[in-house]
Structure formats: structure tokens, C-alpha cells
Amino acid sequence: MSKRFQVVGIGNAMxxxxxxxxxxxxxxxxxxxxxxxxxxxxxxxxxxxxxGAATEMSGGSAANTIAxxxxxxxxxxxxxxxxxxxxxxxxxxxxxxxxxxxxxxxxHADHAHETGRCIVxxxxxxxRSMNTYLGVTEHLSPDDIDxxxxxxxxxxxxEGYRFDGPESHEAFAKAIAAAKGAGGKVALTLSDPFCxxxxxxxxxxxxxxxxxxxFANRAEIEAMYDVAFxxxxxxxxxxxxxVVCTESEHGAHILAGGTRIHCPAVPTxxxxxxxxxxxxxxxxxxxxxEGYDLETCGTMANIAGSEVISHLGARxxxxxxxxxxxxxxxx
Amino acid sequence: MSKRFQVVGIGNAMxxxxxxxxxxxxxxxxxxxxxxxxxxxxxxxxxxxxxGAATEMSGGSAANTIAxxxxxxxxxxxxxxxxxxxxxxxxxxxxxxxxxxxxxxxxHADHAHETGRCIVxxxxxxxRSMNTYLGVTEHLSPDDIDxxxxxxxxxxxxEGYRFDGPESHEAFAKAIAAAKGAGGKVALTLSDPFCxxxxxxxxxxxxxxxxxxxFANRAEIEAMYDVAFxxxxxxxxxxxxxVVCTESEHGAHILAGGTRIHCPAVPTxxxxxxxxxxxxxxxxxxxxxEGYDLETCGTMANIAGSEVISHLGARxxxxxxxxxxxxxxxx
Numbered sequence: 001m002s003k004r005f006q007v008v009g010i011g012n013a014m015x016x017x018x019x020x021x022x023x024x025x026x027x028x029x030x031x032x033x034x035x036x037x038x039x040x041x042x043x044x045x046x047x048x049x050x051x052g053a054a055t056e057m058s059g060g061s062a063a064n065t066i067a068x069x070x071x072x073x074x075x076x077x078x079x080x081x082x083x084x085x086x087x088x089x090x091x092x093x094x095x096x097x098x099x100x101x102x103x104x105x106x107x108h109a110d111h112a113h114e115t116g117r118c119i120v121x122x123x124x125x126x127x128r129s130m131n132t133y134l135g136v137t138e139h140l141s142p143d144d145i146d147x148x149x150x151x152x153x154x155x156x157x158x159e160g161y162r163f164d165g166p167e168s169h170e171a172f173a174k175a176i177a178a179a180k181g182a183g184g185k186v187a188l189t190l191s192d193p194f195c196x197x198x199x200x201x202x203x204x205x206x207x208x209x210x211x212x213x214x215f216a217n218r219a220e221i222e223a224m225y226d227v228a229f230x231x232x233x234x235x236x237x238x239x240x241x242x243v244v245c246t247e248s249e250h251g252a253h254i255l256a257g258g259t260r261i262h263c264p265a266v267p268t269x270x271x272x273x274x275x276x277x278x279x280x281x282x283x284x285x286x287x288x289x290e291g292y293d294l295e296t297c298g299t300m301a302n303i304a305g306s307e308v309i310s311h312l313g314a315r316x317x318x319x320x321x322x323x324x325x326x327x328x329x330x331x
Numbered sequence: 332m333s334k335r336f337q338v339v340g341i342g343n344a345m346x347x348x349x350x351x352x353x354x355x356x357x358x359x360x361x362x363x364x365x366x367x368x369x370x371x372x373x374x375x376x377x378x379x380x381x382x383g384a385a386t387e388m389s390g391g392s393a394a395n396t397i398a399x400x401x402x403x404x405x406x407x408x409x410x411x412x413x414x415x416x417x418x419x420x421x422x423x424x425x426x427x428x429x430x431x432x433x434x435x436x437x438x439h440a441d442h443a444h445e446t447g448r449c450i451v452x453x454x455x456x457x458x459r460s461m462n463t464y465l466g467v468t469e470h471l472s473p474d475d476i477d478x479x480x481x482x483x484x485x486x487x488x489x490e491g492y493r494f495d496g497p498e499s500h501e502a503f504a505k506a507i508a509a510a511k512g513a514g515g516k517v518a519l520t521l522s523d524p525f526c527x528x529x530x531x532x533x534x535x536x537x538x539x540x541x542x543x544x545x546f547a548n549r550a551e552i553e554a555m556y557d558v559a560f561x562x563x564x565x566x567x568x569x570x571x572x573x574v575v576c577t578e579s580e581h582g583a584h585i586l587a588g589g590t591r592i593h594c595p596a597v598p599t600x601x602x603x604x605x606x607x608x609x610x611x612x613x614x615x616x617x618x619x620x621e622g623y624d625l626e627t628c629g630t631m632a633n634i635a636g637s638e639v640i641s642h643l644g645a646r647x648x649x650x651x652x653x654x655x656x657x658x659x660x661x662x
Contacts, residue, residue: 053646055388094385097382098383
């Protein structure tokens with residue numbers, strides 16, 4: 001019996017501020033390359049004053065994933081907090097315009113914090129270095145979790161980044177209980193190695209008790225299990241039903257039911273790596289909910305990830321289904 | 332003796348909201364293709380609710396021109412009004428980040444109107460249809476015109492669109508007097524045929540009395556002089572020292588000192604036509620201020636226009652000077 005939503009994502013709601021720079025700029029301004037750093041408003045203002053002209057696009061890791069699910073025609077909802085300000089209204093518009101159900105109340109215009117944003121610095125190699133001011137998204141509370149929505153989800157998709165914030169663990173616990181109580185399943189993305197450092201214990205408990213599908217990349221799964229790559233994959237597969245691990249140009253590895261599948265990457269010129277993992281997860285979840293086998297899920301996910309790195313911004317721009325067909329997949 | 336600024340632009344300060352749609356969407360929603368329509372906030376909200384996911388980028392016709400001047404290393408300033416809100420701060424940042432001097436006081440956060448924005452709908456043919464909510468930019472007043480800045484300008488560049496608004500004519504008169512009184516020259520762009528309908532008398536008086544350099548496209552110059560194309564060019568040249576008229580894929584015509592020069596267009600795949608005329612004017616003004624001959628000015632302008640239509644958004648993204656060199660120009 002299909003539920004109202006195939007995937008409900010919970011994550012940090014953000015508008016991305018995308019700008020190009022060179023590696024020297026990163027070094028001169030204390031930006032560590034290729035990762036996500038949390039910054040406060042003062043640091044955000046300081047950095048913003050130094051970067052070049054920028055482009056604003058809705059972002060947020062799980063929101064990108066969910067936008068990808070909806071892009072593919074999936075039934076998707078999103079939970080993440082923005083303020084009733086211009087950037088917040090942009091964020092809401094862009095999600096709804098892509099067909100995502102989104103009903104989290106906006107934080108009031110008087111709220112002390114603004115809508116979160118992420119200064120994404122893109123270097124000539126296409127790598128992105130993210131500087132995140134969480135703003136109101138840090139204050140997503142259990143009150144923002146609508147148990148009825150969670151109960152209507154075949155999958156809930158939890159963003160590791162969203163574990164930062166005072167009430168986030170409680171909010172996730174509420175979402176998991178509501179989803180699982182209604183027969184739903186739980187997917188988690190570890191988001192990044194530093195995020196794992198901050199929330200290792202919470203992640204470990206969830207992986208053991210709650211998570212049915214884990215998304216990670218190589219660095220993340222090694223950080224999570226603190227062993228070499230293959231051992232980390234095995235350790236994850238021992239406690240999680242399906243483990244999906246990306247390894248950049250080496251493709252994706254899927255471990256489930258005692259088997260291991262490799263899906264080769266789709267060669268692409270990297271313009272902006274922002275969103276690659278997010279769209280990978282979005283296409284994978286959509287394909288899984290549609291009943292495709294795991295290898296096809298991984299192939300579609302690789303194709304989706306390759307689309308989003310071929311242009312600036314973290315949301316899909318071109319219709320993915322024709323691309324799937326070019327690879328011989330039936331959609 | 333060179334002045335502090337080569338070009339000071341005055342125009343409507345806007346953030347562009349860029350989204351793709353098909354021709355049917357334009358027809359279904361009463362958007363006239365290829366032109367700029369002024370809309371109020373209610374219509375803006377209604378239209379925004381219907382468009383797809385969007386990208387936000389700083390825009391504004393004269394601001395795009397001035398950003399182009401600065402991109403080329405020119406000394407440039409801009410005058411246009413935004414509010415102290417998130418979009419206003421984005422606009423200010425992007426101009427300053429490109430090296431433009433910009434010191435117009437922000438409208439206070441309590442101002443009844445928000446920072447202006449333009450919903451730019453891009454169809455598959457690359458044509459853009461613009462829907463402009465002017466917001467606070469309509470309220471640029473003579474008080475916002477710093478006569479000292481105008482006196483420091485070799486050229487002031489006036490945007491035809493900016494003639495809409497209660498105090499705009501007075502503000503322009505003040506700017507012209509200050510610039511001309513200090514030996515500066517006046518350039519005007521007619522912006523679009525409908526803008527000419529609204530302000531024909533003001534434009535006619537300025538062309539006769541004040542304008543040293545006119546930018547127009549074929550439709551605009553025909554609308555302005557209400558005669559066939561060649562006759563319109565001659566009529567303009569009879570009252571304006573230098574007339575520069577673009578004719579899309581047929582290139583640009585320059586009339587000055589009794590001669591007429593033709594500069595062929597640079598063939599380009601049109602992704603998004605937004606900003607083509609703006610960047611044409613920016614490169615032309617920069618080249619003129621740098622002392623290049625008119626034919627070179629026109630060629631550089633064509634190259635700049637072709638760059639900006641090759642991608643989404645109305646600001647230059649790639650370094651233009653190497654492009655100029657590819658065409659055998661010395662920069």
C-alpha cells in the first residue's frame with residue numbers, strides 16, 4: 001500500500017550564496033577547502049564582504065535531495081525551518097515550485113535570526129567549500145515535526161548536518177518514532193566527517209537502532225567506523241539493512257543482504273560539486289520507492305549526481321529521465 | 332585630464348529572479364514576450380507563485396552596464412535605490428564586489444516598499460520576458476543625486492527605465508546639470524519601446540538638449556523618431572553627437588561626425604538574452620573612455636553582449652579582455 005509521501009526529508013533549510021574564487025582566496029581567508037564549516041553571522045558578514053559577486057539559489061542538503069525526488073515525479077515533503085524574510089520566501093517558493101509539500105511554519109519576522117545561508121565558494125577545479133550560517137534553521141524544534149506527515153512517509157530522510165542545534169536530536173527522535181510506528185523506514189546521510197565528529201554518539205545509536213538505509217561517502221564511513229574503507233563498509237552493513245557509499249570518480253558501493261554491488265561513476269566535467277551527494281541520494285530514494293533494483297537505483301543516483309555537478313547550483317536543471325534512458329534504463 | 336569616474340550610471344536597482352518557462356506559460360499568464368512590463372507587488376506575488384524554481388542574481392539595466400565597465404577595469408560608480416533588506420544588501424554587495432563605487436543611502440528597513448525585483452522568464456529560445464516590481468527604486472529622488480559624484484564623471488549614463496517614478500525627471504535634471512557643468516558628457520539608453528511611449532517628450536527634449544551619446548536598438552530608435560530605420564538613425568544623428576544602435580544578429584550601427592560605421596555581430600548561442608544591451612553599452616562606454624576608436628568600441632561592445640547571452644544572468648562571467656584579444660583587438 002503506497003503512502004502519501006515516498007520520501008519526507010528533514011534538514012537545514014538554506015539559501016546558497018554561490019561565488020567563484022581561487023585557492024589562494026580560501027587560504028587567505030581561513031576557509032578549509034572541500035568541507036562545510038559552521039560560521040556565525042559576524043564571520044558570515046566578514047566573509048561575504050570579501051567574496052566576489054554571487055548568485056543566490058535555494059540549497060540545503062536534504063532539501064536538494066527532496067527537490068530531486070520531486071523532480072523525478074516522486075511524492076515528497078520537506079521539513080526545515082526558515083524565517084518569514086526574503087530569503088525564506090525564496091526557499092519556500094523554490095521547493096513548492098518543484099512540487100515538494102512544505103508546511104513548516106515560517107519563523108516570525110521578529111525572530112532574532114535570519115533564514116540560514118551558505119556561502120559556497122567554488123574553485124576552478126569545481127570543488128566547493130561551504131561556510132554555513134545556520135540562522136533560524138538551527139532552531140527546528142519537536143513542535144515543527146508533524147507526526148501525521150511522518151506517519152505518511154514510506155521513507156524519512158535525515159540530514160546529518162541537522163543534528164547541530166539545541167532541539168535537533170529530540171526532533172529527530174520524534175520523527176523516527178512517528179515514521180517507524182506507521183511502518184515507515186529511516187534513511188540517514190552522514191553529511192560530512194566533521195559533522196560525524198560532532199555527533200558520533202547520536203549517529204552510532206541511530207545506525208544501530210533506527211537506520212534502514214545509510215548514505216555516506218568514503219571519508220564519512222571511515223570516520224564513522226574508524227577503520228579502513230572495506231572494513232567500514234562491512235561494519236555498516238552489519239547493522240544497517242542497506243548501505244550506499246559513494247567514492248567520487250570510483251562510483252558507488254551498495255551493500256545489502258550479504259551482497260555488494262558496484263555502480264561505476266558517470267564521467268562528467270565538474271563545474272560545481274555542490275549537491276552531488278544530495279542528488280545522488282534523491283535519485284536513489286526515488287528509484288527505491290519506485291521499486292527498482294538496487295543496481296538500477298545506484299546507476300540512476302550516479303547519473304543524477306553527475307548532472308548537478310555539471311553546472312552551478314545544487315538543484316537539478318535538466319530532465320533526468322531522458323538521461324536515464326540514454327543509459328538504457330527503463331523509466 | 333581624467334576624472335575620478337569614467338562612467339557613473341543611474342538606473343533602477345533590482346535583483347533579478349530568473350526562471351525558465353515555455354511560451355505557453357507566458358501566454359497563459361499574460362506575460363508579453365521579449366519586453367519589460369511593470370507590475371505591482373500583488374501581481375508580482377501572483378506570478379512568482381506560478382513560476383518554477385528560480386535563481387536570484389543582481390540585475391538592473393544600468394547596474395549591469397556599470398558592472399561591465401568595472402569588470403573591464405574601468406572607474407565606475409552607480410546610483411540607484413535599494414532598501415536595507417536582504418535583497419538590497421545582495422545588490423549592494425555584488426556591485427561593490429565588482430569594484431563599483433556605490434554610496435546611495437539604503438532606504439530604511441521601515442520603508443513601505445521592498446527592494447525592486449524583476450521576474451525574468453527565459454524561454455527555450457533564450458528570449459527573456461521581464462516583469463518588474465520597482466519597489467523602492469521608483470523613489471530615487473534628487474536628494475540621492477550627489478552633485479560632487481556627477482561632477483567627477485567623464486560620462487553619466489542614464490537608463491530610460493528610470494524615468495518611471497515621481498521624482499525621476501527632477502533627479503536626472505540635477506545629475507545632468509552637475510555633470511555637464513563640470514565638463515562631463517551624457518549618455519542615454521532608451522531601454523525599450525514601451526518606455527519610450529511613457530516618456531517620449533522627456534526623451535525628445537533630452538536628445539535635443541543634453542545627450543551626447545545615444546544607445547538604442549532598432550525597435551527603440553524607430554519608436555523614438557516614428558520613421559523607418561535608416562531615417563530614424565539619421566534623425567538621431569542630426570541631434571546627438573554619437574548614435575549607437577544595435578540590431579540583434581545584424582550587429583551595431585554607429586553614426587558620428589557624418590559617418591556611419593557597421594560592426595558585425597558576434598555569432599553566439601543564446602542561452603539567456605538578459606543583459607545583452609546592458610553589457611554592450613558597458614563595454615562601449617569603457618572603450619570610449621579608454622580612447623579607442625568608435626569601430627573598436629562597437630566591436631568590443633558586440634563581444635561583451637555575446638558573452639552575457641551565452642549564460643543565465645545579466646552580468647559578465649568570463650574575463651572579456653582575452654576575448655577581445657581573440658578578435659585581434661589590443662587591450
